[in-house]
Amino acid sequence: MPFKNALAALLVACCGGLACAQPATDPVATLVDHLDLEKYKATIKGLTRFGDRRQGTERNRQALDWIEAQLKSYGCSNTERLRYEFTEPAKRGPVQLQPRRAGGPAAQGGGTLFGRRAPIGVNTDPMAQPDERLRALNAEQTPLGTGTRESLYCTKVGATRPDEMLIVSAHMDGIGFGEAANDDSSGTALVMELARIFSMPGVTTERSVRFILWNNEETGLNGAYAYVAQRKDLQGIESPKGSGRYPEPKWLGVIQHDMLLFDHGMPVPKLDEAGKPVLDAKGQPVYVAPKEQRAEADVNIEFQVNSKQADASAKLAWALRAANETYATDYPAAVGNRMTNTDSTPFMDVAPAVSVRENERGMQIGAGWNPNWHQPTDLYSSYSDKDFLLGLNAAQTTLAAVAQLVGAQVKR
Numbered sequence: 001m002p003f004k005n006a007l008a009a010l011l012v013a014c015c016g017g018l019a020c021a022q023p024a025t026d027p028v029a030t031l032v033d034h035l036d037l038e039k040y041k042a043t044i045k046g047l048t049r050f051g052d053r054r055q056g057t058e059r060n061r062q063a064l065d066w067i068e069a070q071l072k073s074y075g076c077s078n079t080e081r082l083r084y085e086f087t088e089p090a091k092r093g094p095v096q097l098q099p100r101r102a103g104g105p106a107a108q109g110g111g112t113l114f115g116r117r118a119p120i121g122v123n124t125d126p127m128a129q130p131d132e133r134l135r136a137l138n139a140e141q142t143p144l145g146t147g148t149r150e151s152l153y154c155t156k157v158g159a160t161r162p163d164e165m166l167i168v169s170a171h172m173d174g175i176g177f178g179e180a181a182n183d184d185s186s187g188t189a190l191v192m193e194l195a196r197i198f199s200m201p202g203v204t205t206e207r208s209v210r211f212i213l214w215n216n217e218e219t220g221l222n223g224a225y226a227y228v229a230q231r232k233d234l235q236g237i238e239s240p241k242g243s244g245r246y247p248e249p250k251w252l253g254v255i256q257h258d259m260l261l262f263d264h265g266m267p268v269p270k271l272d273e274a275g276k277p278v279l280d281a282k283g284q285p286v287y288v289a290p291k292e293q294r295a296e297a298d299v300n301i302e303f304q305v306n307s308k309q310a311d312a313s314a315k316l317a318w319a320l321r322a323a324n325e326t327y328a329t330d331y332p333a334a335v336g337n338r339m340t341n342t343d344s345t346p347f348m349d350v351a352p353a354v355s356v357r358e359n360e361r362g363m364q365i366g367a368g369w370n371p372n373w374h375q376p377t378d379l380y381s382s383y384s385d386k387d388f389l390l391g392l393n394a395a396q397t398t399l400a401a402v403a404q405l406v407g408a409q410v411k412r
């Protein structure tokens with residue numbers, strides 16, 4: 001690396017002719033420039049062709065096949081499937097009321113629910129989808145009992161340290177009888193876009209990057225738990241010996257992506273046609289999400305303060321924040337300490353792990369900031385370009401941080 005830098009400096013210093021007139025370019029900026037709003041939107045749209053992609057259904061398997069074909073077409077051709085057995089869990093009872101704190105009840109993952117809240121829940125009624133085409137697409141129910149499921153990944157192999165990798169991931173299954181456009185096409189499309197860009201001709205990395213699309217996130221992170229259980233002890237082992245191949249490089253960090261589009265802010269009072277606040281049956285005001293992406297929208301990077309790798313995870317989170325400051329074009333990033341309910345959770349005691357979202361999962365999404373969450377309204381058509389742009393800025397943030405951390409270079 002120092003030798004390379006010295007060489008680059010030498011080349012710049014010696015350049016006199018026209019061919020060398022351009023200043024040395026920043027490879028991270030070059031890679032970030034390959035992100036494009038229309039391409040990102042098109043990938044999200046492509047995923048919504050498979051409805052809500054609910055685990056265990058044909059539409060879920062077709063989505064996996066489509067994602068794999070896309071990855072191969074980008075040049076991330078060493079795709080692999082992680083197989084595991086999944087048992088449909090017994091239906092859970094209602095969520096327990098959390099103890100009250102100064103600001104309000106405790107949020108999932110720790111933290112506190114401050115301020116106004118809107119209702120949350122999971123739609124389990126197929127008939128709640130008014131669009132008949134989509135209702136038909138999502139008609140197959142998830143099977144009961146035990147069955148084999150698959151997650152999918154491909155790997156950019158590091159040129160000098162193939163025994164170490166960053167994991168860049170999202171979940172490809174959805175729920176709610178919509179199109180799962182935000183949750184989690186937005187995250188899946190981000191991972192696919194990064195796989196495309198890191199696989200471009202002329203791009204090299206010192207360390208490896210694995211792009212993983214988890215299945216069964218919505219049923220309890222089962223795909224990610226299966227990966228950790230099956231592959232944790234294979235880390236850093238060369239196989240076959242002397243081959244220079246590492247089927248499971250050491251986990252330097254996990255960056256998980258989930259719900260990246262919608263940050264309209266805290267719910268506001270719902271008004272009737274006369275402009276008066278709407279009240280519920282108990283006479284309390286009803287709150288709804290604002291219609292537009294707020295100007296203060298941000299990308300939320302979270303680690304879990306109550307995990308064994310908390311310090312290293314916080315460091316990874318701040319690396320993403322710094323990358324956002326340098327390379328994101330429209331929206332800033334914030335760091336939080338309450339990562340929860342996402343596929344980086346199974347990793348958080350064994351490797352640095354963060355999640356990237358539109359809002360903090362516990363205290364904001366958990367307070368009803370996203371009205372489309374797990375609902376039939378999670379449709380491509382529910383989001384504006386200002387929403388999609390937040391997802392693109394999350395992609396800029398992760399891409400830039402990963403490029404720096406794995407030592408990416410671009411050959412001109």
Ligand SMILES: [Zn+2]
Nearest residue numbers: 183184258259
């Ligand atoms: Zn999700």
